[in-house]
Amino acid sequence: xxxxxxxxxxxxxxAVVRELVERGHEVVGLAxxxxxxxxxEEVGASxxxxxxxxxxxxLKDLPKIEAVIHAATxxxxxxxxxxxxxxxxxLPVLAKxxxxxxxxxxxxxxxxxxxSKPAVETSPFDPLPAxxxxxxxxxxxxxxxxxxxxxxxxxxVYNRSGGVFLSFLDHARKGxxxxxxxxxxxxxxxxxxDDLAVLYALVLECAEAGQSYNGAALTGLPVGxxxxxxxxxxxxxxxxxxIISADEVAKLRGEWARGYALDQSMSxxxxxxxxxxxxxxxxxxxxxxxxxx
Numbered sequence: 001x002x003x004x005x006x007x008x009x010x011x012x013x014x015a016v017v018r019e020l021v022e023r024g025h026e027v028v029g030l031a032x033x034x035x036x037x038x039x040x041e042e043v044g045a046s047x048x049x050x051x052x053x054x055x056x057x058x059l060k061d062l063p064k065i066e067a068v069i070h071a072a073t074x075x076x077x078x079x080x081x082x083x084x085x086x087x088x089x090x091l092p093v094l095a096k097x098x099x100x101x102x103x104x105x106x107x108x109x110x111x112x113x114x115x116s117k118p119a120v121e122t123s124p125f126d127p128l129p130a131x132x133x134x135x136x137x138x139x140x141x142x143x144x145x146x147x148x149x150x151x152x153x154x155x156x157v158y159n160r161s162g163g164v165f166l167s168f169l170d171h172a173r174k175g176x177x178x179x180x181x182x183x184x185x186x187x188x189x190x191x192x193x194d195d196l197a198v199l200y201a202l203v204l205e206c207a208e209a210g211q212s213y214n215g216a217a218l219t220g221l222p223v224g225x226x227x228x229x230x231x232x233x234x235x236x237x238x239x240x241x242x243i244i245s246a247d248e249v250a251k252l253r254g255e256w257a258r259g260y261a262l263d264q265s266m267s268x269x270x271x272x273x274x275x276x277x278x279x280x281x282x283x284x285x286x287x288x289x290x291x292x293x
Contacts, residue, residue: 001101003204004065005029006052006086007072008045009036011163011193012105012154012200016069018043019197020204028063030072053082055089062093067101067204068147075256080133087140095146102147103203106138107131108155108189108216108266109259116187118219118267121153121212130256138212148209154196155189155216155266158284163193165288168227172234177242181249182261184224184241189216189266192281202275213271217279220265229285 003020007013008029020027021044029045030052031037037047050058052072068090073079094100111119112126125135141149156164171178180186199215207213224241231239246261271277281287 001066001204002026002064003028003067003069004048004062005045005069005071007070007105009039010071011157011159012196013069013071014039014043015159015193015197016071016200017045019194019201021045023201023205025067028065030058052086055086059089059093064097065094065100066097067103068094069103069105069200069204071105071200075254077254080137083133083137087137091144091146099146099148101204101209102141102144102149103200104138104141104149104151106134106151106153106212108153108214108264109262110134110153111264111266113262114264114266116220116265118189118216118265119214120267121214121270128256128259128262130254130258142210142212150203150207150209151212152196152200152203153212153214153266155191155214155218155268157191157193157196158288159193160287162288164188164190165226165230165284168230169234169288172231172239174235176231176235176239178227178231178235178239179244179249180223180227180241181244181257182246182263183243184222184227186223186261186263187220187265188223189220189264190218190284191215191268191279192217192284192287195277195279195281198279199271199275199277202271202277206275211274213275214266214268215271216266216268217282218284219267221284226284230288 027045031047
């Protein structure tokens with residue numbers, strides 16, 4: 001298929017673009033800068049210069065496509081308005097392209113704190129206030145008649161460079177302490193970016209319109225042991241962890257960052273049973289630590 005990817009140079013998006021190219025799809029990625037364009041071209045995609053904040057500038061140059069993957073956000077305070085305006089401009093253009101497939105990115109934080117009970121696709125949403133805008137947006141995509149909409153809810157995403165663990169790695173390399181939001185007991189559902197990319201491809205190729213899928217390879221791991229291991233390996237025996245509050249991380253990074261304090265579990269069973277998704281990265285410490293040691 002001819003696939004247009006927004007957010008194609010992020011932790012999720014670049015892995016998705018690489019996977020799609022390897023599967024034989026022709027990929028065009030939206031690129032906000034020359035460095036983003038180079039990153040897309042390096043993995044075999046072409047680049048369309050543009051910014052999700054100004055869709056009117058680049059939509060006239062969008063080639064005819066058969067599918068869209070939307071994995072773009074800038075985590076700014078107005079990201080909800082930006083996303084809404086993007087869909088306002090994009091959907092009428094897609095309506096003229098023969099009902100292309102459209103994969104929208106939600107997220108595990110939309111389910112709120114689930115504790116030990118894994119969220120499934122039918123679980124009620126209880127989003128962080130900073131992401132409450134996303135619920136009506138994804139429902140809009142699923143209901144839109146001009147596209148064949150689907151949704152992927154990624155767990156906390158990591159890769160060899162860090163991903164969600166990047167802050168841990170950065171603090172450890174500087175000698176620590178490694179910050180853990182709220183406490184080491186907090187569970188994070190996790191997925192490696194490469195496994196998640198396979199799920200996006202399967203949803204794009206196989207899923208029925210109107211369906212949602214949770215992208216969780218690991219239902220929920222306590223973050224404390226992971227942070228401690230990263231501190232020891234990257235910071236040395238004297239490096240340790242430090243508990244910080246959700247208020248503190250929100251002040252440092254924005255209200256959206258309160259999600260790091262959510263104690264969550266999330267099931268990826270639907271994707272496994274319905275689409276044959278088989279994550280292979282099931283040991284975050286091995287992925288993060290062994291290649292470096």
